Amino acid sequence: MKLQLALDRLSREECMRLVQDTYESIDIIEIGTSVIKEYGMSIVREFNDQFPDKMIMADMKTCDAGGYETNQALDAGADIATVMAFSSNLTIQDCLKVGEDHGKHVMVDLLEVDSREKLEHLKEIGVEFVGLHVGKDKQQEGKFDVELFNLVDDLGLQVAVAGGINENTLPDIVQKKPDILIVGSAITKADQPKLVAKRMKEIINNA
Numbered sequence: 001m002k003l004q005l006a007l008d009r010l011s012r013e014e015c016m017r018l019v020q021d022t023y024e025s026i027d028i029i030e031i032g033t034s035v036i037k038e039y040g041m042s043i044v045r046e047f048n049d050q051f052p053d054k055m056i057m058a059d060m061k062t063c064d065a066g067g068y069e070t071n072q073a074l075d076a077g078a079d080i081a082t083v084m085a086f087s088s089n090l091t092i093q094d095c096l097k098v099g100e101d102h103g104k105h106v107m108v109d110l111l112e113v114d115s116r117e118k119l120e121h122l123k124e125i126g127v128e129f130v131g132l133h134v135g136k137d138k139q140q141e142g143k144f145d146v147e148l149f150n151l152v153d154d155l156g157l158q159v160a161v162a163g164g165i166n167e168n169t170l171p172d173i174v175q176k177k178p179d180i181l182i183v184g185s186a187i188t189k190a191d192q193p194k195l196v197a198k199r200m201k202e203i204i205n206n207a
């Protein structure tokens with residue numbers, strides 16, 4: 001299980017400081033959608049150059065022009081790009097093809113998806129890696145809950161999880177053994193991000 005630090009709604013300098021602070025505890029750096037919208041691919045390039053030992057996810061949240069956008073992210077140095085599950089099959093398949101051509105990964109973000117049928121369909125069209133995700137706004141109604149795992153049970157997919165995960169909810173979530181635990185605000189808004197990231201990594205390692 002890997003710990004991914006999600007950088008959202010932060011300046012370039014804040015992102016840099018947070019990664020430096022938490023460096024020892026994180027496995028993957030996520031350049032969040034809001035940060036990509038602010039700085040574009042240049043920040044993906046910069047973080048890839050600065051932190052060659054870490055994987056980079058560019059949270060593109062692509063929903064159209066899949067091949068083009070995935071190429072942008074992977075060319076800039078991202079190891080993983082994201083596409084939304086509600087996109088057309090053609091969009092998702094174009095993203096997958098570009099990922100394959102680069103020898104890199106594409107994660108299909110399941111934001112607002114609650115049908116098992118949809119998951120089976122994604123699998124049929126070649127999807128191997130999905131993200132169970134409670135969106136930032138939806139978190140007002142409740143954060144990531146382990147029941148969400150029912151959507152992906154026994155499908156043989158790689159699974160990332162995200163949506164307000166914190167130190168209190170992490171112990172239950174790690175019991176489900178997702179491949180990637182994506183944590184944003186619980187670390188980035190903490191008074192001591194380094195300490196929180198360290199404790200979360202310990203919970204993951206001890207699971």
Ligand SMILES: O=C(CO)[C@H](O)[C@H](O)COP(=O)(O)O
Pocket residue numbers: 006007008030032059134135136162163164165182183184185186
């Ligand atoms: O993709 C995202 C928002 O759309 C975030 O990366 C994800 O939700 C993790 O951040 P947080 O832990 O703050 O919810």
